[in-house]
Amino acid sequence: MPTKHPAGERNAIGRRIREARLKQKPPVSQEDLAARLAVRGVYFDRSAISRMEAQRRFIRDYEIIAIADALKTSISWFFGEK
Numbered sequence: 001m002p003t004k005h006p007a008g009e010r011n012a013i014g015r016r017i018r019e020a021r022l023k024q025k026p027p028v029s030q031e032d033l034a035a036r037l038a039v040r041g042v043y044f045d046r047s048a049i050s051r052m053e054a055q056r057r058f059i060r061d062y063e064i065i066a067i068a069d070a071l072k073t074s075i076s077w078f079f080g081e082k
Contacts, residue, residue, distance in 0.1 A: 014054060
C-alpha cells in the first residue's frame with residue numbers, strides 16, 4: 001500500500017505536471033490533457049489531474065509515461081532533470 005510523505009504529498013511530480021502543461025504553446029488545460037491521455041488509453045477526468053497537480057493523488061508509472069508523451073516532455077524532467 002502506498003504511503004504519504006510526511007507533508008501529506010502523494011507524489012513528487014505534480015507541480016512539474018502543472019508547469020509542463022502551462023508552458024505548452026498554447027497552454028494545455030486540464031481537460032485538454034485528459035483528452036490527450038484518453039487517446040493514449042489512460043483515462044482521467046479534470047479533477048483527477050487537479051489532484052495529481054496538488055500532490056493529493058498517487059501517480060502510477062504508466063501514467064507518468066503517458067503524461068510525458070502527451071506533454072512532449074521527458075520523464076526525467078518530471079523528476080528534476082533539466
